[in-house]
Amino acid sequence: xxxxxxxxxxxxxxxxxxxxxxxxxxxxxxxxxxxxxxxxxxxxxxxxxxxxxxxxxxxxxxxxxxxxxxxxxxxxxxxxxxxxxxxxxxxxxxxxxxxxx
Amino acid sequence: xxxxxxxxxxxxxxxxxxxxxxxxxxxxxxxxxxxxxxxxxxxxxxxxxxxxxxxxxxxxxxxxxxxxxxxxxxxxxxxxxxxxxxxxxxxxxxxxxxxxxxxxxxxxxxxxxxxxxxxxxxxxxxxxxxxxxxxxxxxxxxxxxxxxxxxxxxxxxxxxxxxxxxxxxxxxxxxxxxxxxxxxxxxxxxxxxxxxxxxxxxxxxxxxxxxxxxxxxxxxxxxxxxxxxxxxxxxxxx
Numbered sequence: 145x146x147x148x149x150x151x152x153x154x155x156x157x158x159x160x161x162x163x164x165x166x167x168x169x170x171x172x173x174x175x176x177x178x179x180x181x182x183x184x185x186x187x188x189x190x191x192x193x194x195x196x197x198x199x200x201x202x203x204x205x206x207x208x209x210x211x212x213x214x215x216x217x218x219x220x221x222x223x224x225x226x227x228x229x230x231x232x233x234x235x236x237x238x239x240x241x242x243x244x245x
Numbered sequence: 246x247x248x249x250x251x252x253x254x255x256x257x258x259x260x261x262x263x264x265x266x267x268x269x270x271x272x273x274x275x276x277x278x279x280x281x282x283x284x285x286x287x288x289x290x291x292x293x294x295x296x297x298x299x300x301x302x303x304x305x306x307x308x309x310x311x312x313x314x315x316x317x318x319x320x321x322x323x324x325x326x327x328x329x330x331x332x333x334x335x336x337x338x339x340x341x342x343x344x345x346x347x348x349x350x351x352x353x354x355x356x357x358x359x360x361x362x363x364x365x366x367x368x369x370x371x372x373x374x375x376x377x378x379x380x381x382x383x384x385x386x387x388x389x390x391x392x393x394x395x396x397x398x399x400x401x402x403x404x405x406x407x408x409x410x411x412x413x414x415x416x417x418x419x420x421x422x423x424x425x426x427x428x429x430x431x432x433x434x435x436x437x438x439x440x441x442x443x444x445x446x447x448x449x450x451x452x453x454x455x456x457x458x459x460x461x462x463x464x465x466x467x468x469x470x471x472x473x474x475x476x477x478x479x480x481x482x483x
Binding site: 149159168197 | 271288291292296297301302303304309312318319323326327328329330332334336349352353354356358359404405408409412413414415419424426431434435438439441443447457460468469472477479
């Protein structure tokens with residue numbers, strides 16, 4: 145049995161280390177092209193993988209999730225802010241589920 | 246050594262309020278996930294106060310929900326927060342070389358997409374007091390939003406919970422889509438991610454039996470390695 149508090153401490157410690165290491169230790173830019181490229185693509189890949197299919201699994205109706213994904217991508221494409229896109233996705237689900245369910 | 250501490254602190258506080266309001270909605274949806282993982286409101290509050298990471302906490306709560314080992318928590322947290330390595334590196338280039346270690350450590354603790362964004366958007370060398378001002382409303386609403394999500398997630402009507410639960414994914418979408426407009430490699434990488442993630446969640450043997458956290462790690466390492474080999478980034482920007 146794992147302790148929730150130990151999980152939280154690990155999350156906090158590892159997250160802090162990742163943020164603090166470059167700020168305190170790495171003063172020179174990274175030269176290795178593969179590592180630089182790998183690091184460059186990581187956020188896009190991780191966030192994309194975590195978003196889909198999870199976004200269609202968390203709503204009451206799968207189709208509301210699909211709609212939120214499509215409209216969210218459109219809003220982001222139009223440069224709506226992070227928070228704006230988040231709220232548009234919520235509204236999309238709320239309104240579409242009024243009709244679907 | 247930093248000028249105008251008080252007014253800069255106040256300026257940061259003001260800019261932090263709209264960020265905090267947005268954080269509250271996203272944190273609420275994170276709280277719903279934390280509740281499913283069995284966290285109490287206080288545990289969720291502390292996790293958010295100590296981590297300040299949407300994707301990282303989400304990934305962590307998924308690990309807790311599946312009851313996976315501590316080592317997997319370490320790996321998952323590293324993967325989900327890897328982008329902060331880049332932001333921290335970028336921020337370090339904008340800090341005065343005389344900035345004390347203490348300031349560097351506190352600033353590091355609060356590198357989130359938005360706080361990093363408003364810090365780096367200011368002209369000249371980084372004034373940490375501006376960021377500290379913004380940190381107060383932003384992190385308090387982030388942590389209390391998580392706690393509220395855990396408490397109210399079970400009380401609110403199902404319709405509202407369903408709607409709020411996509412806030413987090415909406416924020417992820419808003420991070421990855423704008424760069425995809427200008428960079429075709431990112432665009433096709435995201436499309437490939439969606440397809441591979443869908444296939445491995447439902448169809449691919451072996452992959453579909455893994456927890457979603459493990460799948461995220463494996464997919465990230467494979468896809469990023471492939472894209473980094475096929476489309477290495479030569480130029481210094483990024």
